[in-house]
Amino acid sequence: MAGRIDTAFAKAKAENRGSLGVFITAGDPDAATTEALLDGLVDAGVDFIELGMPFSDPMADGPAIQAASLRSLKGGMTLTATLEIARNFRQRHPDMPLVLMGYYNPIYIYGNDRFIADAVAAGVDGLIIVDLPPEEDSELCIPARDAGLNVVRLITPTSHDQRLPAILAQASGFVYYVSVTGITGMASAAATSIADAYQRIRKQTDLPIVTGFGIRTPEQAAETARLSDGAVVGSAVVDIIADGVANPSSPDAAENRAAIVRKVAAFVGELSAAIRA
Amino acid sequence: MSKTNVNTFRNQPNEAGRFGIHGGRFVAETLMPLILNVEKAYKKASADKSFQREMYYYQKHYIGRPSPLYFAERMTAHFGGAKLYLKRDELNHTGAHKINNVLGQALLAKRMGKTKIIAETGAGQHGVATATACALFNMECEVFMGAEDVERQKPNVDRMRLLGAKIHPVTSGTGTLKDAMNEALRYWVTNAETHFYIIGTAAGPHPYPQMVRDFQSVIGTEAREQIFEAEGRLPDALVACIGGGSNAIGLFYPFLDDTDVAIYGVEAAGKGLGSGLHAASLTGGTPGILHGNRTYLLQNDDGQITDAHSISAGLDYPGIGPEHSWLHDIGRVNYVSATDEEALVAFQLCARLEGIIPALEPSHALAYLSTVIGDMDSDDIVILNMCGRGDKDLGAVLPVLEKLGRM
Numbered sequence: 001m002a003g004r005i006d007t008a009f010a011k012a013k014a015e016n017r018g019s020l021g022v023f024i025t026a027g028d029p030d031a032a033t034t035e036a037l038l039d040g041l042v043d044a045g046v047d048f049i050e051l052g053m054p055f056s057d058p059m060a061d062g063p064a065i066q067a068a069s070l071r072s073l074k075g076g077m078t079l080t081a082t083l084e085i086a087r088n089f090r091q092r093h094p095d096m097p098l099v100l101m102g103y104y105n106p107i108y109i110y111g112n113d114r115f116i117a118d119a120v121a122a123g124v125d126g127l128i129i130v131d132l133p134p135e136e137d138s139e140l141c142i143p144a145r146d147a148g149l150n151v152v153r154l155i156t157p158t159s160h161d162q163r164l165p166a167i168l169a170q171a172s173g174f175v176y177y178v179s180v181t182g183i184t185g186m187a188s189a190a191a192t193s194i195a196d197a198y199q200r201i202r203k204q205t206d207l208p209i210v211t212g213f214g215i216r217t218p219e220q221a222a223e224t225a226r227l228s229d230g231a232v233v234g235s236a237v238v239d240i241i242a243d244g245v246a247n248p249s250s251p252d253a254a255e256n257r258a259a260i261v262r263k264v265a266a267f268v269g270e271l272s273a274a275i276r277a
Numbered sequence: 278m279s280k281t282n283v284n285t286f287r288n289q290p291n292e293a294g295r296f297g298i299h300g301g302r303f304v305a306e307t308l309m310p311l312i313l314n315v316e317k318a319y320k321k322a323s324a325d326k327s328f329q330r331e332m333y334y335y336q337k338h339y340i341g342r343p344s345p346l347y348f349a350e351r352m353t354a355h356f357g358g359a360k361l362y363l364k365r366d367e368l369n370h371t372g373a374h375k376i377n378n379v380l381g382q383a384l385l386a387k388r389m390g391k392t393k394i395i396a397e398t399g400a401g402q403h404g405v406a407t408a409t410a411c412a413l414f415n416m417e418c419e420v421f422m423g424a425e426d427v428e429r430q431k432p433n434v435d436r437m438r439l440l441g442a443k444i445h446p447v448t449s450g451t452g453t454l455k456d457a458m459n460e461a462l463r464y465w466v467t468n469a470e471t472h473f474y475i476i477g478t479a480a481g482p483h484p485y486p487q488m489v490r491d492f493q494s495v496i497g498t499e500a501r502e503q504i505f506e507a508e509g510r511l512p513d514a515l516v517a518c519i520g521g522g523s524n525a526i527g528l529f530y531p532f533l534d535d536t537d538v539a540i541y542g543v544e545a546a547g548k549g550l551g552s553g554l555h556a557a558s559l560t561g562g563t564p565g566i567l568h569g570n571r572t573y574l575l576q577n578d579d580g581q582i583t584d585a586h587s588i589s590a591g592l593d594y595p596g597i598g599p600e601h602s603w604l605h606d607i608g609r610v611n612y613v614s615a616t617d618e619e620a621l622v623a624f625q626l627c628a629r630l631e632g633i634i635p636a637l638e639p640s641h642a643l644a645y646l647s648t649v650i651g652d653m654d655s656d657d658i659v660i661l662n663m664c665g666r667g668d669k670d671l672g673a674v675l676p677v678l679e680k681l682g683r684m
Contacts, residue, residue, distance in 0.1 A: 056581040057455065057567060059462045060305040066449060078579045104303060105566045109580030131566065133309045135293065135302050156307040158469050163310060181307055182467040 004097040004125050005150055005173040008047045009208040009229065018225025020045070020275050021210060022268055023101065023234030025052035025068040026085050027077025029245050033257045037241075038089050040265035042096050045272030050128065050232065053082050053102030060130045062185035064235035067242060079106045079115070083122050090123030099152060099173070101128040104140065112140050116147045126150030126173045134166045141170050150174075155201055157181045157193070164204045174208040175201060177228060185235025188214035194227045218274035225275045233271055240264050286533035286609050289600060294483020294570075297606055299599035302482045304569045307466045312569075315473075316484040318389050323491065328384065335380050336495065339413070340369050342377075344496075346503035346660070351630040358650035359513065359657035363633070364500045364528065366664045373636065373665035374496060374524045375406040379475055381492035383410035386473035393417045393472045397461040399426055399454035399520065400591035400638065401433025402665055403477030408442035410475075418442040419472075421461040424452040426590045432669050451584045454520075454594045458568050478521025479598035482569030486599050493527025500660055501531050508658055514539040514649055517662040518642040519612070520556065520592035522601045524664035533609060542601060543645045545587035546614035556585035558597040559605045559612040572599045588617040588673065589637035591665070615644035621677055624667060636665030637674065 012019040022041050026034050034051075041049055054069040054077050061069070086098055100119065107115045107129070119127070127149055132140060134153075141151045150173030158181060159167060168175070177197055179189035194211055201209050211224045212232030224231035244260035289296040302312060322328040336342040345368065349361045366374040379396075386394060394416050398404030404420040411418035420437055424446040427434050437444055445464075450456035458481075465474045479489040504512050515532060517525035519542045532538045547555035555561055558573040565574040567582055575583045575595035585595040604610040615623075623643035628634045635643060642661050650659060667674070678684045 056583075057450070057459055059459050059568070060307070060466060062463075063449075073581060080579075103566075105574075105576070105582075106580035108566055108571075109563075109576065109578070130305050131303045131569070133302065133304060133306055135309065154306045156305075158307050158310045160310060167306070178307065181469050183463045186467070 003150065003173070004095055005048065007095070008097050009174065012047050012230070017276055018228065019047035019208070019210060019230030020221065020225065020272055021048045021050055021230060021232040022046045022237055023050040023052060023232060024237060024241070025054055025065065025072050026082040027054060027072035027075055028068040028238070028241055029071045030075045031077065031081055031085055033260060034085055035088060036257065036261045037264055039092065040261045041268055042093055044265045044268035046268060047230065048097035048099065050099050050101045050234070051082070051086065053079055053100055053106060055103040055106055058103060060183055062183040062235060064185040064238045064242065068238045071245065079110050083118050086119070086124050087122035097125045098123070099126040099128055100124055102130070104129050104131050107140065112143065116144050116149065119149060120147050124149065126152050128152045128154065128176060130154065134169065137170055145170055145172060152176055154178050157197065161200065164201065168205050171205065171207060174210055174229070175205060176232065177201060177209055177211045178213050179211050180213045182213065184213055186214060188216070188220060191223060191227060194224060198228045218270045221271045222274040222277060231275070237264055237267065240267055286604070287530065289603060290483060290487055294487070296486070296600045296603035298564065299571050299602040300483055300486055301571050302569060303566045303571065304482045305466060307469055311469055312482050314389070318385060319484050319488050322385055322388055328388070331384055332381060336377070340376050340380065342369070342495065343499040343503070344368050346500055346507065348507070349631050352627065355630055356647055356650040358655065359653035359659045361646065361650070362504065362512070362658065362660045363663040364496060364660055366496055366524065366662060367633070367636065367666035371402070371406045371409050372668065373402040373406065374493060374527060375403040375477060376409065377495055377527065378477065378489050378492040378523060379403065379406040379410045382475040382488070383414055383416065386416070386475070387414055389473065391473035393468070395419050395421070395461050395465055395472050395474045396477060397421045397454065397457040398477060399423070399457065399593055400589065400636070401426065401430040401437065401669060402591060404442065405433050405436050405440070407475050408437040408440035411442065412440045419445060419464070421445045421447055421457040421464065423454060423457045424448045426453060426457070429673050430590055430669055431672065453585070454590070455582065455585070462568070477523070479523040479526045479600060480521045480568060480570060480572065480596060486570065489523050490526045490530055490600060493523050494530045496524065496527040496662065497529060497531035500528060504658065504660060511535050511538055512658040512660045513653065514541065514659045516541045516543065516642045516645060516649060516659060517664065518543045518592065518638045519597060519601060520545065520594050520638065521596070522598040524662050526598060526600055528660070528662045529610060540610040541645060541649055542610050542612045543642045544612060544614040545589055545592035545641055546616040547586040549616055550614060554586035555614070556587040556592050556594060557614045558595060559601065560614055564602065567596050570599045572596050572602045573605070588620065589641065591636070591638040592641065613645055615641040619644035621674060621681070624674060625678060625683060633663065634667040635663060636667045637670045639664050
């Protein structure tokens with residue numbers, strides 16, 4: 001049986017377009033807003049969602065996602081609560097692929113086996129763990145894959161050809177090409193470098209290859225989705241949430257939350273339309 | 278029991294960089310190829326006699342090694358127990374043990390053709406040592422330092438600037454050593470192809486913990502020879518302070534298989550272990566993954582790293598080198614702690630009795646001495662690693678001593 005991720009990418013391909021993935025951090029700024037945001041992303045036409053598990057020391061992330069993690073943790077977010085958000089999401093949206101993204105330590109402390117079991121039970125489709133390179137596969141990735149979770153691999157400009165087989169050995173679902181040598185939300189990659197990287201990786205895998213890091217506009221998203229099999233937008237969305245928290249449009253918390261969700265959904269709607277244009 | 282000891286405490290890490298369950302390579306993919314390159318280059322260099330000769334040359338003529346092993350007569354009399362020897366690494370060029378490691382890594386960077394260097398620093402000693410080596414070898418130097426530490430270690434910031442380094446004050450997180458390391462890693466991810474990251478402590482992804490230990494082991498290797506020269510035998514105990522633990526592993530490592538030598542690593546207990554405001558990762562933490570390695574960390578039940586606290590900027594780190602975590606697990610080293618106030622008292626005591634102004638970091642080791650020495654005989658021998666000098670700390674220490682009515 002094909003998984004939700006495979007089905008979603010096949011559907012986009014059948015529509016002759018790349019896929020759109022959006023990243024938000026669970027609990028930014030609170031769990032209820034995250035649940036509303038997730039619904040908004042589905043309505044706005046995303047093909048898959050990356051839900052960030054907040055960590056106090058996100059070493060590969062730029063200022064936007066660092067701040068999102070801190071807002072979330074300050075609001076009392078935990079890994080248990082993140083899994084709860086995922087479980088609720090799955091009940092509302094049986095088909096939308098949901099991938100958890102984050103760092104290893106909170107999972108390690110939660111307990112690897114317990115985490116894998118709870119993630120599967122919650123209806124999570126895959127994991128992206130930034131600080132678990134293939135050299136540390138036996139820790140979490142192999143048991144997770146055995147339990148039916150997709151292990152989404154990060155490939156970067158520094159991952160040379162001889163390294164790719166090791167990276168791709170346990171990869172499933174899709175491959176995430178980090179298009180810049182850097183942290184999230186900063187520089188953007190040139191079109192030629194994305195196209196070259198796509199060809200280089202395509203030689204070694206049949207999995208969909210999505211591209212992320214530094215994609216901020218509908219135009220960039222559309223171009224990236226054309227040059228590879230999909231685009232992931234994170235910091236640009238998280239910035240809208242940050243702005244809504246810092247500059248409330250209404251003194252009423254619920255109304256402000258709704259306004260943040262509307263703004264995010266409108267922006268993601270533009271991304272989605274651009275990719276389908 | 279057989280005299281041949283097939284078991285050794287000196288066979289870590291394994292090929293995957295593990296010290297027992299600790300260590301490893303928990304880094305983003307962008308950094309992984311670089312770390313493998315560093316490992317390859319380090320293996321090649323350590324097997325190369327000319328690299329060893331180059332190291333020895335600079336250790337002798339530039340750092341001023343070997344550092345003396347000094348019999349601290351007045352402190353010995355004060356404690357009224359074992360004979361106390363101080364391993365005088367505070368006399369090194371730049372005033373601390375940090376230069377031992379920096380020189381090794383800078384020479385390695387040079388061999389790898391890298392001319393741009395990144396470093397993190399807490400107390401500023403590693404930053405100063407790195408800025409110094411970069412001046413010496415004509416390399417660009419960028420130092421990441423927590424904004425709070427930039428304030429409390431101003432003399433070292435000025436020294437780094439004078440030496441030509443660029444300082445990046447880090448305001449993210451708590452603005453201390455942990456956050457400086459996060460930012461240094463982020464900068465390295467962004468400048469992966471051009472820069473070499475000189476990590477200052479025996480932590481981080483493999484091969485750093487091993488490499489830093491090897492470069493710092495000159496401390497213990499010398500001390501072992503020197504104590505035989507002075508006393509004709511091994512010491513009964515070793516004492517060193519621990520933040521990340523590079524000075525401590527440097528002293529301990531050559532003695533690990535001398536199982537009659539008791540070893541004490543002294544962590545910073547800040548305002549007390551019960552207060553929650555401390556930096557004692559081993560006595561107050563649990564294993565987890567941060568900055569590329571598994572090791573004991575200060576963290577909450579959800580795996581979020583919590584803030585360390587210590588009056589000493591160099592010990593103010595919520596983790597510890599993975600080899601110490603392993604030595605703790607197997608019980609070869611006793612990990613203990615000393616509070617801010619105990620360290621301050623010891624700081625002053627050492628200055629008054631020996632005319633040596635210690636850094637706040639080794640003052641923690643000095644503070645624990647009374648506990649160790651109290652139970653020992655007068656012909657027993659203790660070696661303490663005086664890993665840094667205290668000039669940099671006067672601004673932080675004097676107001677507190679005045680407040681305590683001790684000045």
